[in-house]
Amino acid sequence: MRSSTRIPQDLRESSVTSTSSSSVTSSSITNEASPDIDIPTVTSSKSNTKSEACNGENTRKIPRRRRLRECAQVARKRLRGNHVTVWHAADLRTHESGVFQTTSSNQSTATESNTESSREGSCEQNECLQDKTCCLSIVQGCASNQSPSNNKSNGFYHISKGEHACQSCYEEISRVGRPLYDCYIEWKNRWVAESRCAPFVRLFILDELLPFWIQCVLCGKFRRMDRSMKLTPAEIGSFICAQAFPDFQHDPCQIPEEVEVSEAKRRSWIKSLSAPPLLHNSPALHYLRNDYFFDEIGMSPLNAEFSSPEIETGKENSTSAFMSPFNIPNEQSMAFSLRPDVMEYDEVHAFPEYSIEQVLYLGMRNLIITLWNLNPFEYLTFETCVSHLLCPGLARVWYCTELKRILDYLTIKNVVNYGIMKMPPIALLKERIPKNTLEVVVIGGGLSGLGAARQLRCLGAKVTVLEAKSKVGGRMQDDWSLGVCFGAGAQLITGIVNNPIVLMCHQIGLAYRLLSDECPLLDVTTGRQVSPLADRILDEHFNCMLDAIGQWKRDTKSSDNSLLNQLMNLNNKLTKCLSSKWTKEYERLLQWQIGNVEFSCGARLSDVSARHWDQNESVGQFAGAHALLSEGSGRLIRGLAEGTEIRCGYEVDKIDYSRSKKVLVHCANGKRFACDKVLVCIPLAVYQKKTIRFIPELPPEKHLALSHLGAGLIEKVAVRFPKCFWSSLLKEDGTLDYFGNVPKSEHERGLFNMFYDFSSRSKNPKNQYYVLMSYVCGDSVNLVNEKSDVEVVANFIDTLAQLFPDETIPTPMGYVVTHWGRDNRIGMSYSYVKVGASGDDYDRMAETVNNRIYFAGECTNRFFPQTMTGAYISAMRECSKIAESWVLSNL
Structure with a gap:
């Protein structure tokens, strides 16, 4: 069976046009990628000499919940184009014949070797140069070591346009008993265990034997480097031609670049490859090590070593608590979390040349997104991305050219490089359109x-x-008059994971406090805390009502109704079915639940659509605790x-x-x-x-x-007290986030439904400020406009007195009442x-x-x-x- 990991056939030389789409735009910025690469800076890479390919250093077994890409079935279809296949026809036939099943018998392996030899023959690519050289030179009889008159090679095996293996070197790998044959078999067995892509000789050559091409930071020329070099991001980012030509007496930057490099910079060059070029030691391993087949996301299964600085020092990744860029199999999706194995809708429109087989794009995109998530405190530059990009052969030259397009796209889409950071040295629009300023x-x-x-x-x-x-x-205004920060407007963060507000807080060092789910409920009628049993019963009851509304939306096409009417109709039906008595306490708890929803909507539920009040829940929301x-x-x-x-x-x-x-x-x-x-x-x-x-x-x-x-409206009231009279509600650590106020009737459900403890949390008693904040919403919101601030605060204190009948509520030391409804500009x-x-x-x-x-x-x-x-x-x-x-x- 053919592997689903393939090279895109329809990569075009012309720039990709962009298409617009509503809501989440699906347009792209695509011009011919610039070949200019300046100073890179960051990843680890593993050396793989031909001898190292034989040892077991890369055989680390990684347990994986192997997630299959949804596009795998599509990827198996033949791509339209002039070329016969993504890989050389002989290799593809070998794939489909199933020859590469793991076997230990000499007879089987000998048959495999002979079959490959007879099928592949010499390179017949019309675009390849007539005077070919071998890119391996692993045997003394290599064609590259022979003069044209003494060259007895029967031909060359095509790797890519500019890269070939002579027959002597090829047989050194593929023939039984040859020195590298055992290395190849060992590699193949490990590849089968870690990949969905069938292994074959040319894939082995590309992944394990080809040299690396590194770009000089002075002249921009790509130089061939020996595979035995252990390349790190710092070395890639500081590479100069003198390292490639240490014995050259003059300026090595004057040495012309090899002709194959200019071809590899063309976007269409990728079609000439006979095997998929997979990234080595990609930073994306930091997030994806255990969850996906690496070859399905553009990474080499056997060259998979990457450690972020946090891992190397034994420290937890500083962004792991609030950033999770990739969707993990069998876990609930969350906002701003991408599937690493499938292109998004916008990406397909922006890069249609990758739409059928997406592996190469995914490898580059995942690398960029990972680098941003590991360090979102500095502008992610092209140089940084290139320094982490490691791939054998001329494919790295092509990757470097394409990487710029993808980084620009992700930057303009604000997937990376957003928030509060130092401005980039060269703005993207200025780089593309230097003559006109937007x-x-x-x-x-x-x-x-x-x-x-x-x-x-x-x-x-x-x-x-x-x-x-x-x-x-x-609507984001702070008031410090009570000794602590009272957010007169927005102050609550709903889910911290992948939340850009949280990211900006970390970028500027702004503190936020995580909120717990624990919320004691006080009944204003009894002055006592609601029993956990009653709380749980009403919570389940209300959730059943919401589930029933969801079922109604899915199964009926009737006209819309108000959310309040729908809830009350369902409540009447459910209470009739109860085996136990519907008590007055349950009724009050129901009104508290409804008041909570009115706060969430900022309006009376009689005005809110029952069909679409929660329409945003159809997509993943931000995960993690609120803050x-x-x-x-x-x-x-x-x-x-x-x-x-x-x-x-x-x-x-x-x-x-x-x-x-x-x-x-x-x-x-x-x-x-x-x-x-x-x-x-x-x-x-x-x-x-x-x-x-x-x-x-x-x-x-x-x-x-x-x-x-x-236009929903809520108003806030915050009051400072000389002491913490609600101390009976504090948790073991002496803190409290909030407590609920169960109303007497439906008419009061929007009046101080919840109280938030904004008290300072200083260990110094001299710096303590005791502040409670609540809000009014729904039918009660006009209270703030109909009464004076003094009367509103008096009502606030009276409510607290009923909630804490055994306490004497002290005289307030200060208060703040908002009036957003009166502000003509908001x-x-x-x-x-x-x-x-x-x-x-x-x-x-x-x-x-x-x-x-x-x-x-x-x-x-x-x-x-x-x-x-x-x-x-x-x-x-x-x-x-x-x-x-x-x-x-x-x-």
Whole structure:
């Protein structure tokens, strides 16, 4: 049976065009890859001389949950093209005949050797040069050691265009009794145990015997290096021609590059290979060592040694707690986790030449992503990636050329090189389009606006941020008046694994506190803690209701209903089926559960769609524990804003994109800005107030989305006390994250549903601050606007008095009450899906208008709405779309 590991046949010389797609864009930046490679820097590689191929140093057995690629069946199909096969026809016939089954009998191996010899014969590739040389030179009678008149070789065996094995060297490997034959058989047996790809002689030559080609950092020429060299990333990154020509008296950089190298730099050269070039000692081993067949993801199964600095020093990887780049078999998928064995939808569109057989692309992509995840604190450069790229033969020259394209693509897609880091020495857009500078105006100085501005600057754009208010940050504002950080807006991180907010916290050294699942519930009616049994019963009851709603959505096509109506109808049906009595305590606990969902949606459930309220759950969400920005978001906002031109007090009232060249942005203060692209990052409530006029008017689909999505609102109240009167709830370590308030009735379920303990955690009693924070939502949210702050705080304290009847609630030492609903330039907390709407409305909000007006913010993110993480991700999405559009328009 043919192996599913094959070389793409339809690699094209021309640059790949890009295609746009909505939501997650599927366009790519593709030009001819630049052959220029400067200074590399980082991986370990293992030497494999022809003698080392015989020993058992590489035979480490690695237990693997071998995940088969879904595309394997597709990969077995013949690729369309002028070439007969991906590998040489004789090798392929040998594969299909099953000759390479492991056997120990001399008769079988002799038959195999004779069969190969008769089938392969001399090289008949029309593109190969007439004057061929052997790239092995492992025997004295090698054709390379003979003069043309004395050369008695019957021909050459094709490895690639520029690499051949003479008959003498080939038979040294393939004939029974020859010195390297036993090495080949041992290698083949180990290969069969670790791979799905059938082994054969030319694959052995390519993987074990070919020399390495390294690029000089001074002149950029590739030089052939002996296979016995033990190459490290540092050595690759500092290689100069003098190391290849130590006895040369003059400048060795003046020695011409071998003619085969120029051919290997062509994108179509890969079609000439007779075996798949697999990467050696790839950094991706750090994450994928035990879960996949290496040859299915572009890595050599028998040259698989890589240790990150953390492993070598015995320390845990510093990013392992919050970054997990690859999906692991049999584990639940999570956000921003890629399958290492399959190209994503966007990647297939960007690199269609790899779409049928993806192995080579996957090897390069996984290497780049691994390097970024191991060190996301520095900009990942092409030089760093190249220094970790190790592959025998001229294939490394081709890989180095292709690697630049893929790194650029992943950078523009913000898979790598995002967050708060030092700007790159050469911006990607400047490198591609040096004559024109992209000018972008970002409207809104919140998280999405500032994040987009920084990333666009990192790519090489000139960016101006226009903020209507007197300070940046949007809905992320800190208040330190109570002695601790109280986040008046967003402060909660929902899942820390692969979360870009968490990554940026680590990049700038900003602390966050993990939250536990433990949440004691206090019944305001009894003043006692709810029993664990009652809590569990209602938790199961409510989950059954949610499951029933999910079943209803899947099995019926009836019109939408409000989530509240659907829940109450189901509750009535379920309670009638109960064998036990439905008590008043259960009813109060049910209202607490509903209040919790109202907080999650930021709205009354009577306004929320039952069919689509949780539409984002259809994709993997961020894994890991939730966390709190215990030190606030101020440093994060300042880090994103640093170096960006920001105009505070500039309220935009008109965007004119009717002109053919520049977009004009008009401000209420009379100022006007001309730019190539506009990125609008304002809250949904501001859109709905129509404070910004668009010329021409926005498309009907955009207005439809604006009417379908709701602007949710919650208000927060934080109060400082002189002592911790809730100490009875503290855990063994003396801390508490939160506790719940079970309401008396449905009318109070949105009133202080949860209390968060924001108290300082200093061991010094003189520095202790005791602070509780809660919120109002749903029907109770207007309480903040109808009453004074003093009355709201009095209500807050009265609720605590009922929850702790045995305690005397002390007089507050300070308080903060938010008023987002009164803020005309914000007016909300986060969006929700109204009855009759769907997740498609988020996509409509994200659609670009006229290829010049772009939209970001949590209300444009279908899969991660209602969170600061979603706001930032939407900004990265739009940066990618803007950059791709700019490159395409300047081709």
